[in-house]
Amino acid sequence: MTTHPQMYEGIFNKSTIRFLTVLIVVALAVPLLNALDSSNPLHVSTYTMTLMGKYLCYALLAVAVDLVWGYLGILSLGHAAFFALGGYAMGMYLMRQIGDRGVYGDPLLPDFMVFLNWQELPWFWYGFDQFWFAALMIVLVPGLLAFVFGWLAFRSRVTGVYLSIITQALTYALLLAFFRNEMGFGGNNGLTDFKDILGFDLQSDATRMALYVASAIALGLGYIACRMIVTSRLGRVAVAIRDAEARTRFIGYKVENVKLFIFVVSAVLAGVAGALYVPQVGIINPSEFSPLNSIELVVWVALGGRATLYGAVVGAVAVNYAKTYLTAAMPEIWLFSLGAMFVLVTLFLPKGVMGILQRERPDNDDSDGNNLDNGNDLDNCGVKA
Amino acid sequence: MRLIEEFQHRDKVFDFMMPNTSPALDVGQGYLLYLEDISVSFDGFKAINKLNLYINEGELRCIIGPNGAGKTTMMDIITGKTRPDEGSAWFGQKINLLEMSEPEIAQAGIGRKFQKPTVFEQQTVFANLELAMTGPKGVFTTLMAKLSSSQLDHIDHVLGQIGLKQQRNLLAGALSHGQKQWLEIGMLLMQNPKLLLVDEPVAGMTHQEMDRTGELLTSLAGEHTVILVEHDMDFVRSLANQVTVLHQGSVLAEGTMDQVQSDDKVVQVYLGE
């Protein structure tokens, strides 16, 4: 590190720049290669592109988790909930877009309402025919939930494992709620059979390409936003809270507000990720709320390396690629390899995959990189004075 | 996000109302801290019992007493960590400490150093000081905060005071025990509080370290008011004029070191053993 008085790395430190360049290259290259005709050896199939689009959404989600867990020490086992809520907001918009092209040709009601003979559209479905409204909800609903939940939890100083478990309770409750058909979200089948978005056919390669690029951009922006936060003084306050919450209070920081702010930001990012995910996979249903999903995405982050942001991205992509590959290559026993992967990484790469790179490059100026050994995430009440 | 802005708003207001020493702080009577009839008990055990304590502005007061005398509990009450069952605690004439949260109290101008040195081990010495630095500490101000050159100088000055100039970019976790103690004191300086609560600052220090710490604390007295809890008698004698002896949660004796030491009650319960 330099001895220059202002010795904090800026937003764009080496790793960030490295990451963004890779992202931009991928974001541009894939669509171009996809445009090539399929005979060309370099051709990237639409399948692969949609797949990567999906990974990018997961990556953004992972970044959101890393922000609260890596830097703030809040282990949220409920982030899938925010992801799914964003997804549902988008799904509802896409449902409304179908209009009278549903199998029953009902101009207003989505198919699942027609054959469960609902009479009129539930109030909470109003407005979703407008994209701007849907977009607003994508940000607002997860954000609002995170705000209310966080406001309750942080103000009453619920910390550590207790916080983790009630986040899990939150997503579990939502899971059960969305399974109920009375809720009007399509029950177990969820929302599916989407036709088009903003008037563009969802099945056309062009739209897919656009969505892919959009996901890449969202990831890039989300990443930069997180960097802005973690490199700001607020970011350092966050780390301070993670390591010694009480101490941070005694030097005059309103810990609960800091937590709330970052938690909400993270939730919004997750929501956006979900919203981009849905049109690319073509379905949103309650199983996205499943607590196991939330745990799994924590695993992505840990696998990539906590509190590095790019580690989260690497983890998300790695695990999901492994899944895609293994479920086809060794369908009967892929869980063995995945499970083994988790165990081995935790045992031998406590800093995640990125940990290796850091060891290789001591010059890496990412000052946040070294706070992984700190164990008291679960009892991050710091001072026992 | 409307709601976020709302609470950003609330923050701004709050920052405006509470700079590091509150305008409400009025030390007309010369007293900076009043503790009156404070009692608190933890499941049955009375940790503090009808404690009365008055601290003059600018004085350096040492609190001594055997273990379990309630020294640390008293500090917890002052800093809002613990709520007393009864009694009142006033900071100056106007600020009722019992109605405020830790951060508010800190912002009002009371800084605290813990018994066990607690610094942010994952961050550089510089960052530790910067975080402690006086000024508005709302979410959005912190998010946007930039270091002005004067603030930089202030930090460098304090680095000098606590003798950690070389270690500025070291992770605080890498410091020695003594250095951590100083860093924590340094953080207090950055906070620039009216009242410092210092809990056993020289515990586990070498003699040289002790002397430096002594100098530090005396240099603080005057512009800051200091309450020092300490076991080490020589160290206490070396700086304090006023000494308060706590025993079983209430004041046993008060006065200069010599007066206190000659007090037989004290001798009996404390120095005697």
Next chain:
Amino acid sequence: MCTPGLMAPRGAILFPFSGSGGLQMLLRVLWVSLLLGFGLATSIARADSFEQGLEQLKSKDFSHIEQGIAAIASSGNANTELVLNLLLNGELYRLKKTDELVVVQGKQDKKLIIVNLFDDSGASAQTVSKRKIKKVRINNNIRASLKAALASLKLSAAEPEQRRQAVNQLIGKLTPELYQTLSQRLDVESDSSVQELIAVALAVTDLNSADSDSAVQQTAVATLSDSLQPAARNALAQFVETTDNAILKSQASKGLRSIDEKRKWAGHAETLFFGLSLGSVLVLAAIGLAITFGVMGVINMAHGELIMLGAYTTYVVQLLMPDNIALSILVSIPAAFLVSAFVGILIERGVIRFLYGRPLETLLATFGISLILQQAVRSIFSPLNRSVATPEFMSGVIEINPVLSLTLNRLYIIAFCLIVFALLFMLLRYTRLGIEVRAVAQNRAMARAMGVRSEWVDAMTFGLGSGIAGVAGVALSQLTNVGPNLGQAYIIDSFMVVVFGGVGNLWGTLVAGLSLGVANKIMEPWAGAVLAKILVLVFIILFIQKRPRGLFPQKGRSAEG
């Protein structure tokens, strides 16, 4: 007088039923009892009707089989009860090629040993493959009429229980003849509950029969009002609908009210019982976690799979001793404990011990382990659920009264849960291991300094927690699927319970589990199963706001704050 000549046509008139089930039932019973009435019929007739009946059993057509049964029931032949029982239990077969009635006597590797019906000498014994014989087919309605027929035979059986069932079968289906038989029975009946039943049965008939005068009906109403038998209530309700006698109507409806009052209380008691049993399941599932997670601070995502292992152990033990289910359950308790404990210790030694002080990493590692264990079970036992039989002593109910009966297996599980808890509690409280465990939990370094072999203690503690999980698996195998997903179904609830109760506090786990169970069951009737669960979760979330350290806050390695 009933002669063979008459027999066939009458059967022919009576039996090709086309009417509704209720009518069928009535006619059938009428028929059976008619024939019972003719005690003096000639032996030839009996023999014929018996043989004829057996012949008809060989038919593929249910209506013929029904006739056959009626004929047999009426024959008064010594073997009647035997045959009817064989039929009811589906133990009567037809040898396809010779079209003889046979019973299976035993198994010889894949083949079956069969003998002709009534051949006690075993002379006709032969071994055939499963496909060579065909069970004599019966359906539910035939089952019903079989029971009715058997009932009228059993009215004077030795065990009161049998008599009770017999009468129960007949309530509301009384024919004049049976009415006679029953009223005679009532005078000689010794067992009080049977007496009550008979009284009810008679009263029901009195109430409904057109020719009985109001005085009789009045006494009937009185009798029924005192009885909690569903049949009694229905009879009264029906009577209130139909009767035009104002006085009786008011009496009857008064009777109804008192019955409903009693039923309401029974309902409450039932709900409480359901709640407790659900709760005890939760406690069983969670209590192991209370050790591994609560005391050791290991976020053990593989806990569910350890439960699953316990359940599979039960299954395997049953495979090993198929003819002694009851014993196998008892054996599998220690077996499951050992298996899960062993796996648990492997996990601890192999993975977790490297992760102390890094609770989160334990979450990740154990999550991986849970995936591996699931898939392992899938590969070894196939992904299909495994069938675990319920031992005799656990099946059935304790009938407090006709409207409140407690299922035995639930009672056993509640008891089991409490025993496990008590043992665990004492173990931690009074044994050396327990003291060391708590010592390490509270201050590892200090404990070491005092010469506690913390390594060993860790292994033992984790083994203990896992073992308990295994024991829980035995209990669950009696209630739910034994399959690869068993674990996942309980892991989340377990964490909820432990956290709600206060991490590291056994009492907390017990209270939390039971109260959550009861709360759930109280809400279920009006909120529905799904909503009830949601409400419970929301409640937990809000409760944690009030008490951020759970019901019974406790300092422990992971609870430390």
Next chain:
Amino acid sequence: MNLKKLMLAAAIAGSMSAGSVMADEDTIKVGVLHSLSGTMAISETTLKDTMLMLIDEQNKKGGLLGKKLEAVVVDPASNWPLFAEKARELIEKKDVDAVFGCWTSVSRKSVLPVFEELDSLLFYPVQYEGEESSKNVFYTGAAPNQQAIPAVDYLMDQGVKRWVLAGTDYVYPRTTNKILEAYLKDKGVPASDIMINYTPFGHSDWQSIVSDIKKFGSKGKKTAVVSTINGDANVPFYKELGNQGISADEIPVVAFSVGEEELSGIDTKPLVGHLAAWNYFMSVESDVNEEFIEAWHAFIKDEDRVTNDPMEAHYIGFNMWVEAVKKAGTTDPSVVGDALIGVAVPNLTGGYSAMMPNHHITKPVLIGEIQDDGQFETVWKTSGLVAGDAWSDFLPGSKDLISDWRAPLSCGNYNVKTSKCSGQNY
């Protein structure tokens, strides 16, 4: 014995991965899209094995169009979006000519757009709620009118007067119960004699509900439970029935999702006499069935494994596909798709099943009673075959819809009132 199984599994896995990796050019590829892990593995793994067996046998018969068939197995892991992804992989990457797969409705819904977009063929082997007819999907399982309604008719004939419609809270039970409710009311059953109850997935504590059913049934009228309870929830449900001593002759339970395989996970002694409605039972006596069972036992190397209705559906579906390919002389999905309509192949109950223009098939409906050996004893059987009805006549939304994929109509949901064909994705 377990070790052996483990090795067997590993072996299969090995061959699988090998099979799918080496993309052999002169083979016809058949996709198998069934969950081998996660919650649905319980039911779907068997179907995967069934497909492997059928393809195996077809190859023994000399393959198809002179080429060998090759199974491409993937694991969508009971994860619905993953189903869509895997379907795309099978069609685009592994270029399979037909896919046999899915169990839950949601998985089908999830892959549906993919099949329609890439114009490939999906054979769906499970009974479902109907209300769907896609150009690219062939429904070889039962539609509600091939299972639910006959079952209710049978029970009415048995004198049942009160009805409990108990189901898991998702689309199949909801729709089925809506249909049944309408049907029962048509038959003059008062609303007070119908009790409807929904429970969450994998519901495991049935005490209250079963005791409610018991109370509902103790009102003097003969009562029956029509169960659309799904998957794992069944075992605890039946166990609780047994515990509370509800015997089949008092309150019979007729289930639409409980087959031999589910029963193999339960101790059926307390359940004797409870019913299930299917289009096939393992106990059916017919030569084809005998052969099928023997072949299955030989393939799976386990005499105790049972067969069930969805397996038969795959048997029918696969043979139909084979016939259609022979007829068309090509495996090109678009051609085969049209060729499939009208194809009739033997089913395992001794008759023939034909593919109708609405992509559903004709089947007999059987009602069976559970026996203590975990098998069903057929107690009732439709005289003829019942044709699957894509759009129920008992739902207001769909009673005007018909489906006919033959030219000129070639529409899955043609509204006879508005004579419009809406919601087609091509």
